[in-house]
Amino acid sequence: MKRTTTVLVMGLFCSAWWGAKAQAADLLFFGLEAPLSYKFDQAKDGGRFAAQGSPAGLILYAKAPEVGMVMLEAYDVALKNSENSKFSYLLADFLYPYSLPFLDLAFGVGMGTANLKSGFATEYQQATAYQWIFQAGLPITETIRLTYSYHSVTAQLKYLSGNTYLEAGGTMTALGIGMGF
Amino acid sequence: MVTKKIAFACLGLVFLVGCKEVVKSNKDTISTIAPPTSGSGSVTHVDIAGGSPFKHTQALGDTTADLYYIFTNPNSSAVSGTPSYGQTVGSPAPLAQTMETPDLGPNLEAYAKAHQIGLRGTSEITAYNASPPPMYKGTTASQQATAPLRSAVGDTFTFYTESNSETAAATLRAIKTDGTVTVNLWVANDSWTGCVKANCMTQAMVDALGDKFLTTGANNDIYDWVTNLYGEPWGTQTYSNLIPSTAKTSIDILFYDISNDNSTTGGILGFFYSKDNYLSTSVSFSNQRLLFYMDSILTATKEGTTWGVLDYWPAEMVATLAHEFQHMIHFYQKNVLLGTSSTSSNSWIHEMMSMMTEDLVADKILVNGPRGVTYSDYTAGSANNQDGRPSLFNTYPYISQAYWANDSYVLARYSINYAFGAWLARNFGGAKLAHQLMVTDGDDTTTVVNALASLGYTETYPSLLKKFWAAVLLSSRTDNLAPYIFNTGAAFTSTYGALTYSLGSINFFNYGTGPTIYTSSNLGTAMSSMPAYSGVMMLAASGVKGNQTKTIDMPKGLDLTVVVKP
DSSP states (O other), X not given: OHHXXXXXXXXXXXXXXXXXXXXXXXXXXXEEEEEEEEEEXXXXXXXXXXXXSSOEEEEEEEEETTTEEEEEEEEEEEBTTSTTOEEEEEEEEEEEXXXXXXXXXXXXXXXXXXXXXXXXGGGBOOEEEEEEEEEEEEESSXXXXXXXXXXXXXXEEEBTTSSEEEEOOEEEEEEEEEEEO | OHHHHHHHHHHHHXXXXXXXXXXXXXXXXXXXXXXXXXXXXXXXXXXXXXXXXEEEEEEOTTSOEEEEEEXXXXXXXXXXXXXXXXXXXXXXXXXXXXXOOOOOOSOHHHHHHHTTOEEESOHHHHHHHHSOOOOOBSOOHHHHHOOOOOOOTTOEEEEEOSSTTOEEEEEEEEEEEOSSOEEEEEEXXXXXXXXXXXXXXXXXXXXXXXXXXXXXXXXXXXXXXXXXXHOOSSOOOOBTTBOOGGGGGEEEEEEEOGGGOOOSSOEEEEEEOGGGGBOTTTSTTOOSSEEEEEEHHHHTOOSSSSOOTTSHHHHHHHHHHHHHHHHHHHIIIIIIIIOOOOOGGGHXXXXXXXXXXXXXXXXXHTOOTTTTSOTTOOSOOOSSBOOTTHHHHHHOTTSOSSOOOOSXXXXXXXXXXXXXXXXXXXXXXXXXXXXXXXXXXXSSHHHHHHHHHHTTOXXXXXXXXXXXXXXXXXXXXXXXXXXXXXXXXXXXXXXETTEEEEEOOOOGGGBTTOSOOBOHHHHHHHOXXXXXXXXXXXXXXXXXXXXXXXXXXXXXXXXXXXXXXX
């Protein structure tokens, strides 16, 4: 009995997703995500920065049918063992969406800036940040999507008094929600 | 159609990932925010604030050497966290010891007796002397009525010792004078010849100790050698509740069984208690005189079949006279004349100056002193030395230097303050510095800096701490330059007034297994913070040459000194 109920419920959900997908393709979606984690890339010196907790900031996105998805990101990543030091990222992205029957997908690229906020900030030049992005959206209802995005960031800040660069690139993950209108 | 789109997306991803790797591969990227630092030579004081990891490159040249990092906390409060450095791949595993907590047990005196250690003063008396009762300006009738003490051998007097309820009935057994000052040597009646204690005082003992302290002639006794450095123990003063200025001509020494412990293996050797410098109307258990207390049992403890003043414990008592005499002079010169106010936590400077005194007069009183090397041997002695204060310093070099508390670290506090004072004396003028420390108002870190400034040395306390620990690490070498000298292989001589003083060399690596030196891996597990005014020595690499670069992560507030030791 219990198994039958579970199968029935799952079947209803799948039907809802399928139906939602068909109708959602024509909707304008807005959403926001909160950064979950940031893992820095390894630098040439063999070390890597460590983030202190989750990044602080927000990601906003809008997806229009037949046009694509734009995304705006602004977040800070505090550094472990570096008192009051953080990297600050500001990026604008364009993603190409693609919908599967039970999942919305999007791939894209972004560009922006990466800054150091620290007592040593004046020692480093602002860097241009690039990234590629992947987003997956799980339909909850016809108009609501739970989204997860993965960002691979490239950013190196030049040390003004030398030829070295701070390795500020890494991978960022975010979780959020989108709503269709 | 779907397959094509997915394939296109995958190709795009591969392209983007590839681009990222191309961009990265062109740049020399690092993972530390603080700008890199560099240095060369045997000692580099790195000018960088902590709080962010940074790269440091030390140029060692072509000579193989050991690379050390010294982290010092120059602040008056502890700094959370411990410093660390990234290991160089392939470097030999550095040697290290584990950090231990001193286990002196609940009773310091019991520990001292069990380990043949002589203590000078007690925790209560040390605190009392550092923060004595208030003094009131003016003169009183009772003060004027207290005439200089004139006594005759055979006189008796009952002394208050450590409290209102503790007394010692004593008899004056000898009077020594140099024509200006008189010393009265009293012995408790229960400690005199024929007593039931473990050892009893005799006339020969009283005379021998008395002659060491004061005898006829100039510049030939503890009184002369120490007053030449610091000035008189008493004299003109303007306070109504202190003993009168005329008391300066007489000093009393009371031998009794301190703590009534009947110990022949250690314990409290003696003390100066400033309560006796007050009138009894102000401090009820004052004996109203310049007075030392000495332990009669240990004074009478012989080493062989016959007693000699240079036997171990009698010699320790002679050194105690010099040690306590500094305390007596300190009270008058600082508290009374300069009006210095202090706290018990500043007792470190009192004790440092007393041990500096022992060090300066060791070869004059013919006692080995806190250096733990034969007084006539000015070299650093030989390996595996277990004597003197440096041994315990080596075990606990990481405790606060400019801080005092009568806790389980108290013996280690004596040791680190001896080491610091010994370094100051060997690099900044010896006897002249000792004098300046006494005549400079204050009993804290600023006093040391000001005393050095009066001799022409421009130092700050943080700079002193950095140089001190560097000198410790370099003490196994005899070719160091000031201010990194502990060891020249010969004597350090200095002159103040009419007298020349000699200090012996010190090599900390001769004591036990040498100073405790940590590595990045074991320091973090040994301690979670750096105490105020402390330092730790870390071996970063041994037997290396060329440029040595490491990532150093030290908490904000610490200083870094790099030492290269061939």
